[in-house]
Amino acid sequence: MTRTARFLRVSFGLLVIATGSGSVSGCFTGQERSGQALYEQHCGNCHGLDGRGLAQLMPPLAGADYLTQHRAALPCIVRRGLRGPITVNGLTYNGVMPGLSAEKLPDADVANILNYVRRAWGQPPPADLITPQEVTAARCE
Amino acid sequence: MMFSLDFPGRARLPVLLLLGALLSVGNGCDSPSASAPPLLTIGEYDLVPNPQGTTDTVRQGIPAFALTDQLGRPFTNATVKGKIVVADFFFASCPTICPVVKKEELRLWQRYKNDPRVVFVSHTIDPRHDSVAVLREYAERLGVANSNWYFVTGPKDTIYALAQRYLVAAVEDKDAPGGFTHSGALALVDPRGHLRATLSPGTAEFAPAPVYDGIRAPDVDRLIRDVGRLLEEEFPTKK
Secondary structure (H helix, E strand, O other), X not given: OOHHHHHHHHHHHHHHHHHOOOOOHHHHOOOOOOHHHHHHHHOHHHHOOOOOOEOOOEOOOOOOHHXXXXXXXXXXXXXXXXXXOEEEOOEEEOOEEEXXXXXXXXXXXXXXXXXXXXXXXOOOOOOOOOOHHHHHHOOOO | OOOOOOXXXXXXXXXXXXXXXXXXXXXXXXXXXXXXXXXXXXXXXXXXXXXXXXXXXXXXXXXXXXXXXXXXXXXXXHHHOOOEEEEEEEOOOOOOOHHHHHHHHHHHHXXXXXXXXXXXXXXXXXXXXXXXXXXXXXXXXXXOOOOOEEEEEOOHXXXXXXXXXXXXXXXXXXXXXXXXXXXXXXXXXXXXOOEEEOOOOOOOOOOOOOOEEXXXXXXXXXXXXXXXXXXXXHOOOOO
């Protein structure tokens, strides 16, 4: 292997390690970013890659009754975050969830993430998808 | 970027460690798995002249500290005297790596939660927000209240200076999510207050800071193993 090739291989390896999963999208412009990759980048640290949350600190999303009970509010929860007590599957949580502004996350990505968390982890797929237009119409910001 | 691992003044170190790890992949020079690598004593040290005319490396160990735990009780070196300590630095409102580290640390705690020879210590790097009451609620919500897991706070400078001695990076950073940049390292301390660790696979022998990265499951698996080995080393059963 030439020095250049090795340097490139090592550099790319470092890039992947340094940026973590999901945030190398800059390398793949034009390719649609999947809801899963966006979820893992923006949500997975707290809610878990398995959607199960963390004890009674971070609420679960997988199988969460909150998602069906508050369906209309979901776009603005991603945008504005949440603060204060909520009840999910009978347990109370009282943390702070940071919001993601349109600068960081376009409406289409919000829709992608929400549709992912509503159907991932073996959940029955929802009858209706959340559209980017719905996120825009919510006027969260 | 999910997080940054910054050692102030030693910015090149993590890159070198990563390079070492990458370049050694597949070169077949791993030691046989039968002989587990030794638990090293690491951390800051003094060079003390000896009668042979050379110098001995004397590890300084974790310095004296006076902090407060999640129930408002004093938490000092005396609290952990004679015990094996697993230490980390976090903050309750951390939106980045902390929940991942805590999830991994829970695996470790499950293994040793009933062992009075082991204690877990999570230091807040945001003492302004993380009051005793906040830490208490955090412990309760994590499901580890009334156990061998302590959540401690104290003067900010004290905690940041302590983090350095545990070889854990922690700095305030207005631009970072949550306001702080820190590593998710877990530190292992023996009953005499000395930092201990095995080198992570592929790490160069001279690497000064072979820590356990709390966001990496293989590192935490290694730590679970190493706590067990340290227990055997420190508390040998009479045969």
